[in-house]
Amino acid sequence: MTAAPTPPSPPPRRDAGRPRGATIVAAVLAAVRAELAETGFEGLSVERVARRAEVNKTSVYRRWPTREALVAAAMEGLLEEFGASPDTGSLRGDLHALAAPIAELAARPDGVALLRAALATTAPGDVRGAARQRVGPPVASASSIVDRARARGEWRDGADPQQAVFTLVGAIVHRTLLEHADPTGEWLDGLVDLVHRGVSADPPP
Structure with a gap:
């Protein structure tokens, strides 16, 4: 009499045996x-x-x-790739260099997770704080962008740097979480153009 075939064993869990950690x-x-x-x-x-x-x-x-x-x-670890905003030689280029990594992250599942945690009203303060701390570096980079733009005569007097950055970030958040749409590509180019026009100095005569 032929013995019944042995059923395949389930795959081992990641916490079964070593190494773990x-x-x-x-x-x-x-x-x-x-x-x-x-x-x-x-x-x-x-x-x-x-x-x-x-x-x-x-x-x-x-x-x-x-x-x-x-x-x-x-x-932890999310957005660690953000460093100082690079000097592209133009205000529009700098704004795009600031917004592009944020949009690219927001287009990924871990970026959506970061945004949801930062905006969750039921999450405790330490969770929201940890998430919001991850989105701090892009905001801090605005000062160097503005300093370079002013030195080149590109920044309009009275334009609020923080408002400009919040407009970029807020629009990306809206696009990702409410519209469930891709915040990169042509859409991002249009957003950067809009903010750039709003903060640019009048062209010289």
Whole structure:
């Protein structure tokens, strides 16, 4: 009599055996960002995070005892690629160089997660603070853009640098979260043109 075939064993979980550590952390935090992008902080479930990361819930709680700590950890590392705004030689080029990385990040699932966490009204202050801290560098870069533009005679007197940056960032957020549309490409070019016209000095006679 032929023996019945042995059913295939399920694939091992990431937290089964060694090595663990960095592999589990990376999988869990990636799962958190994916869940945030889909459901926001309000709908975030540690159980779904663990299932998506293919780890046990105990592996999650052992490292992050609260949902808030888990989300704050997931925000770390995002937007670290933002440094000083490059000098492109023109005000419009500098504005585009400032806005493009934000738009490119917002077009990705982890960028959507970042924006949702920053804007979540039900998230505790430390979670919102961690997310908003990630979007601080682009705002801080505005001062160098304005200084260069003023030195070139391109910046209009009375134009508020902070308003210009908030217009760029706010429009990208609206495009991503409310319109569910791509904030890059021609749409971004048009937005930069609009802000550029608003802050540019009158052309010399």
